[in-house]
Amino acid sequence: MRLARRSSLPGFSLTLGITLTWLSLIVLLPLAALTLRPWELGIAGLWHSLTEPRVLAALRLSFGAATLAAAINVPLGLLIAWVMVRYRFPGRGLADSIIDMPLALPTAVAGISLTALFAPKGWIGALLTPLGIKVAYTPLGVLVALIFVGLPFVVRMLEPIILDLPADAEEAAATLGATRLQTLWRVTLPALAPTLLAGFGAALARGVGEYGSVIFIAGNMPMVSEIAPLLIVIRLEQLDYAGAAALGVAMLLLSFAILLVINRLQRWLIRT
Amino acid sequence: MSLELRDLRKHFGRTAALDGLSLSVPQGEFLALLGPSGSGKTTLLRVVAGLEFAESGAIEINGRSMHDVPARKRGIGLVFQHYALFRHMSVARNVAFGLEVRRRSERPASTAIRTKVAELLDLMGIGELAERYPEQISGGQRQRVALARALAIEPSLLLLDEPFGALDAKVRKNLRIWLRDLHNRMGLTSVFVTHDQNEALEMADRVAVLRAGRIEQVDTPDRLYAEPVNAFVHEFLGESVRLDCIVTAGTARFQGLCGTNLATNCPPGPAIALVRPHEIGLLPGPGPVRVESVHATGPMPRVRVTFAGRTTEVLLPEAAPLPTIGQGYGIDLSRARIYTLNDVSNPLAAS
Structure with a gap:
């Protein structure tokens, strides 16, 4: 009850109770089931199941493409968020709603549309093919899909922070002799750094788990353009439940480790 | 520089x-x-x-x-x-x-x-x-x-x-x-x-x-x-008491204060007089000013007075004899400044 004393709002025990119950039912219980399942295979079986070259290739693609997509989405999202917050232009309201579209669209629809666009005969694909660039049915296609679904996270996380940036700090920098580039680099970006990192984390997490929009454009060639979540589905279809769970746990641990590092980094950035 | x-x-x-x-x-x-x-x-x-x-x-x-x-x-x-x-x-x-x-x-x-x-x-x-x-x-x-x-x-x-x-x-x-x-x-x-x-x-x-x-x-x-230089500056810098007056032929007259006339070079017509509380003098009575209350705490006694239907505060010089509550006094407005109406900050208040 020591925690409750400082709160001026009622209902502490009730809300905490609901929170913990909900968290247990919705998050912890399924996770527990997931982590218990693979042990049916035994340690050696588990190791074998996770070190198959096909599995390693899929994990590498999933995490590699998600990291790259997040890294691309951070500057891109910053630019878009900046324009949306700082400038007034006709059609801004419309542009603002379009940003959320990748979130609202069923991911399969997004995947099919992207495939249609980037297929060798598609609007964009037809332009890229003469240049020797193949997007659809390659790892590049995975990247494109992940950039598409991750962008709104970065934009929406940055917008309120940019809105909240004190304009007078930028003006102070100007009166102190800083060029606009110096102001951006030394004043504005450092103030946004923790949020940029958080946006990177959100886009990355989304990218690692993304399934629907990727499988259509990826082509799903084993060892080349097959993502880890798809491999899980394939194992499930083969009734290899323990193998699917093993891969799931591996992804879970990897994601958790990455998010933990990002979180630490973010705290360190905020403190300094 | x-x-x-x-x-x-x-x-x-x-x-x-x-x-x-x-x-x-x-x-x-x-x-x-x-x-x-x-x-x-x-x-x-x-x-x-x-x-x-x-x-x-x-x-x-x-x-x-x-x-x-x-x-x-x-x-x-x-x-x-x-x-x-x-x-x-x-x-x-x-x-x-x-x-x-x-x-x-x-x-x-x-x-x-x-x-x-x-x-x-x-x-x-x-x-x-x-x-x-x-x-x-x-x-x-x-x-x-x-x-x-x-x-x-x-x-x-x-x-x-x-x-x-x-x-x-x-x-x-x-x-x-x-x-x-x-x-x-x-x-x-x-x-x-x-x-x-x-x-x-x-x-x-x-x-x-x-x-x-x-x-x-x-x-x-x-x-x-x-x-x-004008009523705005006067009122913005410190306390001011505002009184309506009429200027005719270089003299400002105050309503309800017979005999209190001030020389001015304002053009004829309605005008206002501004005076700071410490610039108002109380003259030995009888007169049109009634003393309502006296607060002698602090270096300068603060006196609330009513005259011509309004209440205002007067700051008396240090060690001045305190007036008697309820008694009538004359008023010395010779240090008031007369301003034409058109440089008053809020024309509605002056009318």
């Missing part, structure tokens, strides 16, 4: 923020821009700093036109109302900022920057805060950091926007004295914005009173208080 402003004009939509404003500030002066909110004080400061641009008019610093000179090249130190410190930088890095962004050829060595920052922080009396972050220090300390940061670039001109606005009364009083002292010691030329007349009168060499983007009067605090 001297500052010269000529006929500055700037509009926000239809309202004029600066309406043909001219002002000159000689080297070494500490000038206060005083005016109600919306009178254009802050806009003027921002235009001088190069953060806003006037539609017409000229700004010269040391005789050099600031037209086409961007904010970062004006060499003006600006202290923002809310300090505008860089939150992600330590106090020392904040102060060093203006030196660190200089081009390599003009930038002091990093050891020289460190020495200079330490010196400035010591001068501000906050040397021990160098490694703290803005959110870890108090408002008064932030104010000093902002000042140190502005002074680090050795500005030709120091501008301060409501420098004490966000501080509590006690801190404010101390900082006033300290800032004025600093200005003298460093040989600065400073312009500071305030809406607090006490602050302006107490600190400044000269005070410019602004109304609606124009300067009504620029003068030393003494002259401004003793000889306000």
Whole structure:
């Protein structure tokens, strides 16, 4: 009850109770089931199941493409968020709603549309093919899909922070002799750094788990353009439940480790 | 360094923020821009700093036109109302900022920057805060950091926007004295914005009173208080008692106060008289003024009186004999100033 004393709002025990119950039912219980399942295979079986070259290739693609997509989405999202917050232009309201579209669209629809666009005969694909660039049915296609679904996270996380940036700090920098580039680099970006990192984390997490929009454009060639979540589905279809769970746990641990590092980094950035 | 402003004009939509404003500030002066909110004080400061641009008019610093000179090249130190410190930088890095962004050829060595920052922080009396972050220090300390940061670039001109606005009364009083002292010691030329007349009168060499983007009067605090050029300035600087009167042939007459006539060079017609509470004299009665109450606490006794259907307060000189409550007295308005109605701040109140 020591925690409750400082709160001026009622209902502490009730809300905490609901929170913990909900968290247990919705998050912890399924996770527990997931982590218990693979042990049916035994340690050696588990190791074998996770070190198959096909599995390693899929994990590498999933995490590699998600990291790259997040890294691309951070500057891109910053630019878009900046324009949306700082400038007034006709059609801004419309542009603002379009940003959320990748979130609202069923991911399969997004995947099919992207495939249609980037297929060798598609609007964009037809332009890229003469240049020797193949997007659809390659790892590049995975990247494109992940950039598409991750962008709104970065934009929406940055917008309120940019809105909240004190304009007078930028003006102070100007009166102190800083060029606009110096102001951006030394004043504005450092103030946004923790949020940029958080946006990177959100886009990355989304990218690692993304399934629907990727499988259509990826082509799903084993060892080349097959993502880890798809491999899980394939194992499930083969009734290899323990193998699917093993891969799931591996992804879970990897994601958790990455998010933990990002979180630490973010705290360190905020403190300094 | 001297500052010269000529006929500055700037509009926000239809309202004029600066309406043909001219002002000159000689080297070494500490000038206060005083005016109600919306009178254009802050806009003027921002235009001088190069953060806003006037539609017409000229700004010269040391005789050099600031037209086409961007904010970062004006060499003006600006202290923002809310300090505008860089939150992600330590106090020392904040102060060093203006030196660190200089081009390599003009930038002091990093050891020289460190020495200079330490010196400035010591001068501000906050040397021990160098490694703290803005959110870890108090408002008064932030104010000093902002000042140190502005002074680090050795500005030709120091501008301060409501420098004490966000501080509590006690801190404010101390900082006033300290800032004025600093200005003298460093040989600065400073312009500071305030809406607090006490602050302006107490600190400044000269005070410019602004109304609606124009300067009504620029003068030393003494002259401004003793000889306000119009009713607005009179009422803005300290307490004023306002009385209606009629001017005929160079004489102002007050309704309900027979025999109280004042010579004036106002044109004939309705006018107003403004007088400060300590300038009103009570004459031995009988007369039209009734004493309601007497508060003798403090150096000057405060007396509430009614006359001609209104109640007002009179400050009697120190050690003056106290009037008797309920008795009638005569009134001495000879130190009142007569102003025509058209320079009254609020024409409705005068009618």
